[in-house]
Amino acid sequence: MTDKQSKAREYVLADLVDATNEVDDAMNLLTEARYPVPAALTAHLQAAREQLAAALTIAKQGDAYRPRCAHQCPNHAHTCDRTPTHLSDHRDQQQKGTHTCSWPNEPDHITIRISGGSDDLVEVEGCEGADEFNCWGIGLTGWRGDLIGGTDTETLRIYAIYNGIWTFAATASDESLPMPDWPIRITDHPDVGHSALVEIDAPAGTRLTNVTALGGDR
Numbered sequence: 475m476t477d478k479q480s481k482a483r484e485y486v487l488a489d490l491v492d493a494t495n496e497v498d499d500a501m502n503l504l505t506e507a508r509y510p511v512p513a514a515l516t517a518h519l520q521a522a523r524e525q526l527a528a529a530l531t532i533a534k535q536g537d538a539y540r541p542r543c544a545h546q547c548p549n550h551a552h553t554c555d556r557t558p559t560h561l562s563d564h565r566d567q568q569q570k571g572t573h574t575c576s577w578p579n580e581p582d583h584i585t586i587r588i589s590g591g592s593d594d595l596v597e598v599e600g601c602e603g604a605d606e607f608n609c610w611g612i613g614l615t616g617w618r619g620d621l622i623g624g625t626d627t628e629t630l631r632i633y634a635i636y637n638g639i640w641t642f643a644a645t646a647s648d649e650s651l652p653m654p655d656w657p658i659r660i661t662d663h664p665d666v667g668h669s670a671l672v673e674i675d676a677p678a679g680t681r682l683t684n685v686t687a688l689g690g691d692r
């Protein structure tokens with residue numbers, strides 16, 4: 475815990491104790507009251523007292539402030555208790571004598587890389603359907619492909635145009651469909667001087683389809 479966090483914890487603990495005392499005072503007043511007290515009122519105060527006690531228990535645990543992965547277990551109500559950047563399986567909190575379980579840490583996103591190879595080749599990596607595609611044409615060398623996400627309505631259309639340097643564009647596949655909000659990075663290719671590098675963070679399971687070479691008279 476950082477200094478700031480332990481300071482915050484100290485204040486929260488003090489406030490919870492104050493709040494508990496206030497509720498206790500209110501309950502004592504009602505107990506001593508010489509007028510009829512609605513049962514629901516007493517019940518709510520009693521519930522508040524129990525909730526505050528539960529909050530206090532959590533606030534006292536130093537371990538409660540540790541950042542967690544919190545990935546939802548697919549089979550139970552618990553979440554992953556490991557650190558946010560952990561590798562391998564997710565795991566629930568392990569306590570003596572209680573049921574524990576783990577579940578696979580499958581990435582929910584994949585990164586798809588697209589770049590130009592030679593002057594008539596487009597390379598796609600990182601998804602189903604990825605390959606090297608020949609796309610030579612007279613007048614215009616270009617390439618088009620659709621990345622289809624988990625649902626068929628999530629489609630990102632990629633264009634690659636060669637004009638001495640491979641250039642890329644992304645758009646919706648149809649005017650009636652939104653363009654997916656997948657993060658797209660276009661940077662200088664570290665290894666290929668005549669191409670940019672496109673990196674797309676798409677949902678796991680995204681596949682490449684509808685690949686077409688642009689330009690004619692091949």
Ligand SMILES: [Zn+2]
Nearest residue numbers: 547549550575
């Ligand atoms: Zn579980």
Ligand SMILES: [Zn+2]
Nearest residue numbers: 543545554564
């Ligand atoms: Zn986890």
Ligand SMILES: [Zn+2]
Nearest residue numbers: 549574575576
């Ligand atoms: Zn289990």
